[in-house]
Amino acid sequence: MAQKARYPGYKYRFDLLKIPIIKRIVKSRSFQFAVIFPNFVVFIILMVSAFIGSPVGNKNLAVLVVWILWWAALMIVLTPLGGRLWCMMCPMPAIGEWLQRRTFTKKKREKGYGLAKKWPRKLDNIWLQNFSFLTVSTFIGVLTTRPWATGIMLVLLVLVLPTIFHMVFEKRVWCRYICPVSGFIGLYSMVAPIELRVKDRGVCLKHIGKECIRGSPAGYGCPWFEFPQNLNRNAYCGLCMECVKTCPLDNIALNIRLGGNDLYVEPWHGIKKKGLDEPFKAFIMSTLAVIYALVFAGPDPWFKDVANIFGGETFSRIFVDNVLQESFHPERLATFAAIVWGSTLVVMPVAFLIFVVAAKALSGWKDSPPLKKMFINYSYMLVPLSLTAWIAFALYILLINGSYIIAVISDPLNFGWNLFGTKDLPWTPIGTSVIPYIQAAIIIFGLIWTVNTIKNISKAMFESRSKAIRSAIPIVVFAIIYAILVLNVWLGVFDVRGLLGGLIG
Ligand code: SF4
Ligand code: SF4
Known part of the structure; x- marks a missing residue:
């Protein structure tokens, strides 16, 4: 056959x-x-x-x-x-x-x-x-x-x-x-x-x-x-x-x-070559997974404030806000827009490029694929890495704020109904003591998955096994740094803004 x-x-x-x-x-x-x-x-x-x-x-x-x-x-x-x-x-x-x-x-x-x-x-x-x-x-x-x-x-x-x-x-x-x-x-x-x-x-x-x-x-x-x-x-x-x-x-x-x-x-089997659009989508998603975590759950209220372009007061949790204090803050909008667009389109890609340059240098500058190709191909390792960061984020939001949904379905249109008898259910976050550990496990799993992805990307680019390994090392280091950064947002070990030397704020 x-x-x-x-x-x-x-x-x-x-x-x-x-x-x-x-x-x-x-x-x-x-x-x-x-x-x-x-x-x-x-x-x-x-x-x-x-x-x-x-x-x-x-x-x-x-x-x-x-x-x-x-x-x-x-x-x-x-x-x-x-x-x-x-x-x-x-x-x-x-x-x-x-x-x-x-x-x-x-x-x-x-x-x-x-x-x-x-x-x-x-x-x-x-x-x-x-x-x-x-x-x-x-x-x-x-x-x-x-x-x-x-x-x-x-x-x-x-x-x-x-x-x-x-x-x-x-x-x-x-x-x-x-x-x-x-x-x-x-x-x-x-x-x-x-x-x-x-x-x-x-x-x-x-x-x-x-x-x-x-x-x-x-x-x-x-x-x-x-x-x-x-x-x-x-x-x-x-x-x-x-x-x-x-x-x-x-x-x-x-x-x-x-x-x-x-x-x-x-x-498309080579009919259409990979461009920079998908890698930049990966940079955007991986960076925003960190920014969203800082805004919605991070220890530093500054991130919440700067995202809150209409509020006069600090909002303790993002879904709650004092709606009576409506005043537009253009300076916050400008700052947050600069953070969102600048970190995703400039900071993250440039940081990644530095590691790709190291990967090219380690694998032999002349005998390795062109820098652009390595930059594009390796960027796909951010897919499993950032996906798990987003899963950790979404799980936190669901477990911490999910009880609001159970309350609101009893009165979805604010007519004073109590359809399922849950209208007055107080805010009940679930699993607060174990969430950080679950998140840590998800992010570590993501890192292991990412290292395997880097290995496969590298293998597909290099015929020589030793070059593939050498080239993969800086990219693995990049993935580890990213995972530590995400873990830190959730576990709060060090102060991100402090470490950035007050560059922002
Ligand atoms: S090209 Fe392939 S998928 Fe498309 S109609 Fe023909 S057999 Fe089906
Ligand atoms: S979008 Fe996917 S499922 Fe739909 S026709 Fe195209 S190839 Fe088929």
Whole structure:
């Protein structure tokens, strides 16, 4: 029997589509509507609650669900285990896509209604997603304390912006290139134990029809601009399941996998080279994991104050704020914006570059790959490292503030209801004495995972084992320093601002 054309590392896979009921469900044209619509309704309720519910952050359903429950679900479960599972069910592009297709479920014409313009080739990267995430992060202090701010964000992200993009551009330009959430989900989806791939690339290469990109009566051509035949990373497959419906040769698999090599392979089999956009997404996420931790849970109130661009008072915990003291502090906004944008786009990349230069020098300057290639390739080690830092953060936020959610669901719209009898439940943080140890364990696990990732990245770049080891040493040192920094935020061993010699503040 002829060998199937598969990717290196394609083992330990189980195709979920071999289970007939799963295949029947995802092949149904109603599938995506069925998973999106409930979330759409929930987000509409959140918007209403943001504007008419309690004006206090820790009593408002929208603030609590978006910034505690949804964030924790994304960071702890959905993305690390499901990759782009959230994108499959996300309500943000819903209105736009329904208008673009003029149907909820059916297959109509392939070319979308609206202007259906092509996305500019120059913007075929995730820089806009990097900037959109930084913009949201600049206002994180006000978003997590002022329900109206979360409400405006939801209106923009669920009703207005994606709809405009769907009406002007073809397919899911919003999801692929702009959405602030999609950028980091794409990055972290690369380590998820699930992947959508073709079963046999050889079959694709011989197949003329290419319905997976052209569309067919069974479904639309890939809305995410992916070509399943070339899929070898999870980064930009939105798991929409259109190609499962359209491929007439039944050549699509939805694999559960043990380990993946998404972080070490070139995208598109070398057709498209890796740029700096994904590494900068990794710098942004790894730096913000530290900044968010300092703002939301750090020992130094200065970080909380500077993020609180509207408050007159120090807020002890970020979800609580004295809403009566509304005064805009432009100097705080400028300082926090400088911290968010400067640390992610300048400080972190420059620090990382220094270690990559050391890696190149140690492995032999002349015989090692170009500096840019080493910089890009090694930056992917930040994916497991920062993902575990975010898991530690999200777990803390959930356990410390989760009880607010139990209280607010009894009176989600601030009408004085007590639907489940939990309205007066006092703030009850869970596991305060053990959380730092759990976080430490998560971060140490992340460090071990990262060292293994560095080894694999290095192995993929160097033929010589000794050069690979020498080159990896500075990058491992960088990872250890980062892990110590994150551990310190949670365990509070030394004073970060003090150590920076009062450079900030
Ligand atoms: S339609 Fe199916 S077989 Fe043909 S290229 Fe696409 S995934 Fe491959
Ligand atoms: S590759 Fe398939 S599942 Fe992934 S986004 Fe494209 S059509 Fe959807």
